[in-house]
Amino acid sequence: MATENISAPPAKPGTNSGFLKRFAFKPAWEKLTWTWRPETKREAGDAIVRNFVLHWFPAKVSLESLSWGYSFWLGTISAVLFLILTITGGVLMFLYVPSVERAYLSVKDLEFSTSYGWFLRGLHRIGAHLMVAVVFLHMVRVFLTGAFKNGRKAVGQNRPLNWIVGVALLLITLLLSFTGYLLPWDQLAYWAITVGTNIASSAPVFGEPTRFILLGGTTIEQATLIRFYVLHCFLLPLATLWLVSYHMWRVRKDGGLACVEKRYEEAKKEEQPAIASKTYSLLGITGGTAVDVRNVMVDDEKDKVPSSPYLTVRLAVVTLSTLVASIVLTLIVKAPLEEAANPAVTPNPAKAPWYFLWLQELVTITTFTVGGFTINGALIGGIILPGVLVLAAVLWPYFDKSPVSSIGRWFPKERKWQNWIFLLIVAAILILTFIGTYMRGPFWEIYMPWQEWEQTPRKF
Amino acid sequence: MLSKDAIKLYVLGLSLLGLTAWVFFRENRMDWTDYQAEFKEFVTEKFGAERAAQIPTGIQQIWVKDLDQVDRCTTCHQAVEWKGLETAPEPYRTHPKEILEKHPLTAYACTSCHGGQGYSTTLPDAHGNVEHWDSPVLGAEVSEAYLVKNSKALMEMNCNSCHRYDRETKGMDYINTAKKLVEEKNCRACHTINGRGGIIGPDLTFEGEKPTEQFDYSRLTGRHSVFAWHMAHFQNPKMVSPDSVMPNFGFSSQDAQALSLLAMSWRKKPIPANYISGVQLRDVPTQEEIDKEKRMLEGEGAFFVQNKCFICHSVSSLGVESAAKIGPDLSDAVTDVQSRFGRTLDDFLMDPTGTMSVVLSTQILLTPEQRQQAIALLKVAYQRKLEQQIKNASPSPSPAGK
Numbered sequence: 125m126a127t128e129n130i131s132a133p134p135a136k137p138g139t140n141s142g143f144l145k146r147f148a149f150k151p152a153w154e155k156l157t158w159t160w161r162p163e164t165k166r167e168a169g170d171a172i173v174r175n176f177v178l179h180w181f182p183a184k185v186s187l188e189s190l191s192w193g194y195s196f197w198l199g200t201i202s203a204v205l206f207l208i209l210t211i212t213g214g215v216l217m218f219l220y221v222p223s224v225e226r227a228y229l230s231v232k233d234l235e236f237s238t239s240y241g242w243f244l245r246g247l248h249r250i251g252a253h254l255m256v257a258v259v260f261l262h263m264v265r266v267f268l269t270g271a272f273k274n275g276r277k278a279v280g281q282n283r284p285l286n287w288i289v290g291v292a293l294l295l296i297t298l299l300l301s302f303t304g305y306l307l308p309w310d311q312l313a314y315w316a317i318t319v320g321t322n323i324a325s326s327a328p329v330f331g332e333p334t335r336f337i338l339l340g341g342t343t344i345e346q347a348t349l350i351r352f353y354v355l356h357c358f359l360l361p362l363a364t365l366w367l368v369s370y371h372m373w374r375v376r377k378d379g380g381l382a383c384v385e386k387r388y389e390e391a392k393k394e395e396q397p398a399i400a401s402k403t404y405s406l407l408g409i410t411g412g413t414a415v416d417v418r419n420v421m422v423d424d425e426k427d428k429v430p431s432s433p434y435l436t437v438r439l440a441v442v443t444l445s446t447l448v449a450s451i452v453l454t455l456i457v458k459a460p461l462e463e464a465a466n467p468a469v470t471p472n473p474a475k476a477p478w479y480f481l482w483l484q485e486l487v488t489i490t491t492f493t494v495g496g497f498t499i500n501g502a503l504i505g506g507i508i509l510p511g512v513l514v515l516a517a518v519l520w521p522y523f524d525k526s527p528v529s530s531i532g533r534w535f536p537k538e539r540k541w542q543n544w545i546f547l548l549i550v551a552a553i554l555i556l557t558f559i560g561t562y563m564r565g566p567f568w569e570i571y572m573p574w575q576e577w578e579q580t581p582r583k584f
Numbered sequence: 585m586l587s588k589d590a591i592k593l594y595v596l597g598l599s600l601l602g603l604t605a606w607v608f609f610r611e612n613r614m615d616w617t618d619y620q621a622e623f624k625e626f627v628t629e630k631f632g633a634e635r636a637a638q639i640p641t642g643i644q645q646i647w648v649k650d651l652d653q654v655d656r657c658t659t660c661h662q663a664v665e666w667k668g669l670e671t672a673p674e675p676y677r678t679h680p681k682e683i684l685e686k687h688p689l690t691a692y693a694c695t696s697c698h699g700g701q702g703y704s705t706t707l708p709d710a711h712g713n714v715e716h717w718d719s720p721v722l723g724a725e726v727s728e729a730y731l732v733k734n735s736k737a738l739m740e741m742n743c744n745s746c747h748r749y750d751r752e753t754k755g756m757d758y759i760n761t762a763k764k765l766v767e768e769k770n771c772r773a774c775h776t777i778n779g780r781g782g783i784i785g786p787d788l789t790f791e792g793e794k795p796t797e798q799f800d801y802s803r804l805t806g807r808h809s810v811f812a813w814h815m816a817h818f819q820n821p822k823m824v825s826p827d828s829v830m831p832n833f834g835f836s837s838q839d840a841q842a843l844s845l846l847a848m849s850w851r852k853k854p855i856p857a858n859y860i861s862g863v864q865l866r867d868v869p870t871q872e873e874i875d876k877e878k879r880m881l882e883g884e885g886a887f888f889v890q891n892k893c894f895i896c897h898s899v900s901s902l903g904v905e906s907a908a909k910i911g912p913d914l915s916d917a918v919t920d921v922q923s924r925f926g927r928t929l930d931d932f933l934m935d936p937t938g939t940m941s942v943v944l945s946t947q948i949l950l951t952p953e954q955r956q957q958a959i960a961l962l963k964v965a966y967q968r969k970l971e972q973q974i975k976n977a978s979p980s981p982s983p984a985g986k
Contacts, residue, residue, distance in 0.1 A: 187585075229654070232703040237643050237656065243607055311716075437589045444596035451603045455610070462716040469795040581796040581808040583718045583848070584726050584738075 160433055168430035178436065180372050182380065184428045185435050189381045194269070194534075197442045198262035202297075203368060204446040205255040210361065212248040219244075220307065222353040224346045227309035228464040235461060246454035252301050254450060256479050259297045263290060263517075267546050270539050272521040273531045274378075275385030276392075283382065284521035286374040291517050293367050296360055298479060303356035305477050306349065314465035315474040317344055317352075323476070323483060326502030343467065383532035387427075472566045481560025482553045483510055488568060513549070615707045616643065619660040623676055631668070643705055646693040650856045655693040655702035657710065665689065683755070697742050698722060718796065730811065732841055734758070741792075744849035749778075749862045761839065762846035769833055777850075785830060792851040800825060814844035880904050884968075887961055888914070892948055901968035902961070911939075918966040930959050 162168035169183035188194060219238055221230045234241035266272055272287035306317045321344075325335035340347025375381070462471075476484045483506055490501030490509075520542075530536035535543060565571035566578055620641055628636040644658040658664055661675045669678045687697070695702040700721040704710040712720040720726055722738035732738060737758045747753045752760050766772070772781030775788045794810075801808040803824055804816055813824060818840040821830040835843065869877075880889045885902030888894050893914070898906040901915035912920060921929045925937065933955050936944055944950060950958065 190585075225652075229703070233654075236703050236705045236709070237645070240607070240611055243611070433586065437586060437593065441589055441592045441596065444593065444600060448596055448599050448603065451600075451607070455603070455606060460716070463718065466795075469797060472797065579808050580715075581799065581801055581810065583796060584720055584722070584730075584809050584811050 160436075162430070162432060165430055168432045171432040172430075172436075178431070180376065181431050181435055182376065183431055185431050186380070186384050186387075187427050187429060187434075188383050190429075190434060190438055191383075194383045194532075195381060196261075196265060197438075198258055198265055199371075200439065200442050201446050202255060202259045202262055204443050205251050205258060205450070206364060206368070208251045208447065208450060209248060209255065212244050212251065213357065213361075215244055216248060217357055222307070222349055224309065224349060227307065227349060231308045231310070231461060235459075242459075243454065246457070246459045247450060249459045250450050250453045250457060252304060253478075254453070256297055256301050259294050260479075263294055264546075264550055266290065267520075268543055269382060269534055270524070270526065270531050270536065271382035273382070273524060273526070273528070275382065275528050275531050276388050281378045282374070283378050286371060286378060287521050288518050289367055289371050289374065291514065293364065293371065295514070296364050296367065300356060300360045300364065301479065302477060303352040303360065306344070306352045307356065308461060309349065309465045311462040311465060311469070311471050312460060314344060314467070315471055316477050317348070319474055319476040319484060320480055323480075323487060323502055323506035326500065327507045328503070331507070344465075381532070385528070385531040386533060389529045473564055473568050475560065475564070478557060478561050481564075482556035485556040485560045485564075486510075614705060616659045616705050619675060620662065623662050626672070626676055646689055648691060648693045648696075650691070650859070651693070651696060653693050653696060653702060655695050656705050657694040657698075657700070657702060658689075659705055660707075660710075661694075664694075695719070696745070697739055699739070699742060729807070730815070730841070731837070733838065737841070738845065741845040741849045744846065745851060745853070746855060746859050747861045748849070749860065753861070758838075758842040758845055759849070762842035765835075765839060765843060766846070774830070788847060788850060790850055790852045792848045793853075810848060811844055814847055815840045818843050876905075884964070885961070887957060891950065891954070891958075893958075896943075899962075899965050901965045901972060914962055915965050915969040917962045929962060933959055 160171070162171060172178045172181055172183045216234075219230060219234055219241065221227060231245070234245045236242075238244075266287065272283050274281040274283050302317075302320060306313045321335050321338060324338070325331040327334065336342065338348070338351065339345075340351050379385075475481060486505030486509055487501040488505070490499070490505035492499055492501075524539070524542065526536070526538045526542070530538040559570075562573050563570055565575075571577060620639070624636050624639055627639060639662060642659075643656055644662070645654055645656045646658060647654050661677075663669045663672065663676045664679045665684070666678050669676055672678070693702065694700070698721055699719045700712040701709055701714075701717050701719065704712075708714050709717070710721075711725075713725070722742065724735040726732075727735040727738055730738075734757070740756045740759045743753070743756055744759050747756065747759070751763065766777070771777065771788075774782045774784035775786065776783065777788050779789065796810050799810060799813045801813060803826075804812060806812060815837070817824040817828075818833075818835050819837065820832055821828040822832070877889065880886070880894070880903060883903040885894075885899045885904035888897070888899050888902070888904050893899075894904050894906050896906060896908060896911040897914045898904055898909055899914045914920075918929050921927065921932050925932055932940075934952075
């Protein structure tokens with residue numbers, strides 16, 4: 125395929141030499157528009173292996189792994205967003221003061237007087253929301269393509285484990301966003317965290333102590349702010365960094381993206397039945413996952429291209445696209461900052477952060493009155509249902525008995541039913557989130573998006 | 585694939601460049617940059633380029649640490665403290681001078697009186713009539729909405745934060761009227777205000793702190809605001825809250841406006857003691873202490889009270905009693921000085937040593953005549969003491985005193 129592009133264009137012999145060459149137009153132009161053109165495949169491979177950042181990629185990569193349509197590069201986008209958040213967050217740490225007295229004012233300062241403060245805060249905020257969305261979509265993609273299943277390619281594959289790491293990363297992403305939500309110390313922050321932690325406290329036995337430890341007391345105060353701040357800026361990012369590194373390493377260990385598995389299946393179909401005399405081997409005795417002695421021979425070189433520049437260029441495209449999209453959204457969407465936090469005034473309605481609004485909706489739905497008794501849905505809707513969902517997500521790969529041939533393909537027939545069930549749950553979450561975000565008005569009544577809410581009272 | 589990706593890369597790179605320019609432009613073309621440029625032109629035209637060159641550029645702010653307040657209003661309202669722009673159009677007008685003399689910008693900034701959002705550097709946000717900011721600039725715009733005749737009247741609500749305990753304050757006509765009405769109609773018959781009054785109605789001491797959400801607007805027509813609620817309530821209490829037992833006093837709309845402003849001014853926000861009008865920052869002596877000092881001034885030892893000797897010394901035989909009693913009782917100074925310093929009283933007082941030399945050269949400055957007077961009086965004091973001792977020694981009891 126495109127591999128021949130890699131070799132450098134043939135040098136034109138006998139042209140400018142020496143002194144004149146150094147000042148000739150073309151080399152100067154080439155220096156300005158510097159391009160990477162490895163001379164040999166080995167050089168291309170070395171470029172990846174020797175580079176500290178790039179060395180976690182393989183030296184060569186299959187074309188289908190690079191395709192846009194299979195993975196949508198959602199994992200990479202999440203990582204880029206995390207990078208954007210780390211950089212903007214690092215700068216914000218110099219400007220934000222995590223104290224009840226100064227937090228709100230320091231955010232006002234960011235909005236109005238710090239140079240580019242509005243941009244930093246906006247980009248950090250948009251990046252955070254995007255990361256929640258993209259990490260979730262990444263999970264949806266992995267599920268729908270059955271990418272959490274072990275195939276036949278590599279020894280020591282453990283894709284289910286990596287899926288669990290992914291679920292943990294999604295939860296950490298939510299926690300990162302949730303802890304950051306409190307920091308501006310405005311009404312939005314204060315009451316979102318109130319709603320969120322109240323849901324958490326409805327868990328039996330552990331609920332109240334969890335809330336107490338999280339808040340550093342019984343009310344959201346200075347102790348809460350500093351706890352959330354340390355979690356947000358130090359512990360959770362550290363955990364993310366560590367888990368993401370492991371997540372990436374596991375992808376390599378598991379033999380790359382799941383989409384390459386299907387080539388082994390194709391190769392297996394083409395292969396002739398093995399001769400019986402060849403079925404015994406020392407490998408058979410040593411056991412392990414490599415007992416399939418008739419291991420499929422796949423031409424590893426087929427359809428593979430050097431990571432440099434194929435993967436690196438695409439990585440640059442994804443990184444830049446993510447950055448550009450985040451900046452555009454930052455410039456379009458206004459970052460809200462409500463009144464300073466006021467425990468005495470509950471906004472009506474008081475909403476959790478948008479990604480927890482489906483939980484708040486569930487709490488509403490599962491709260492009902494029978495006779496004189498009101499059953500509080502916080503336990504069912506806020507703890508049990510989401511708990512069951514997370515548990516189901518963790519265990520799913522171990523109950524997925526679909527054939528290996530369904531791995532790494534979108535909507536395979538063999539996994540039709542489980543994909544439908546999964547999509548149904550995703551749709552329910554999205555619909556509930558939409559209702560919670562756009563259709564809940566004062567007193568948690570349903571308001572159509574075009575219906576006007578009662579006017580908010582003002583001082584004047 | 586590679587060349588397609590390369591094209592994408594170029595497009596993305598260019599758009600990133602464009603976005604950077606956009607961000608840079610937005611950062612450097614805020615509302616205030618336009619106003620500052622215009623002000624420079626305005627001043628150049630009026631006073632010449634030299635004066636215009638002195639105008640500071642960039643975001644200006646007044647930070648009042650005592651009030652925990654930052655106001656950036658002077659970023660656009662640059663002429664606040666200028667002379668000669670009294671009739672210029674806003675935001676280039678000089679602030680009326682008299683009020684600033686008593687309320688310097690460095691101590692009060694802007695929003696503590698005017699309202700608005702001091703942090704802000706953009707026009708709608710700064711003037712505070714925006715979502716999520718409940719303190720608009722109390723000027724013409726809001727006044728017109730409520731048909732308040734005097735466009736500066738609403739501001740009096742903020743003035744009364746510090747002038748709360750004044751009976752009458754110069755320039756605060758609405759609040760003065762309202763305070764008079766509170767006395768005339770005897771609101772305290774039912775309501776407690778500042779710790780004094782009845783309990784039939786709610787305590788109004790912190791009425792201004794009541795959150796906007798806690799009023800019932802369902803019977804209000806028009807704007808749902810605390811001010812509108814108070815206005816309607818003062819003019820017809822039963823119309824707004826049918827269960828109210830508050831009588832209808834038939835207030836005019838201007839009186840209702842004044843009373844609404846007064847009620848809304850009763851806030852809880854802590855104000856540094858030195859900002860509160862009418863609060864004296866000194867320990868007032870009790871009546872007992874005043875009477876005692878008066879008695880001492882009338883007695884034989886008046887000299888020692890007038891000249892502040894009594895701050896440290898009692899002269900008990902002359903009826904002078906020191907509160908502190910840091911120094912020895914001077915009743916027996918004649919002998920005491922002799923025993924302490926080995927010098928006569930006359931000699932010591934004319935040329936003191938030790939603490940007395942410091943006190944008499946810095947704090948209590950006595951002329952030679954006064955010193956002679958002191959010596960003479962101390963001798964009398966000693967005489968009195970001896971007399972008292974003799975009297976006390978005799979069996980008949982006698983009251984202490986002169």
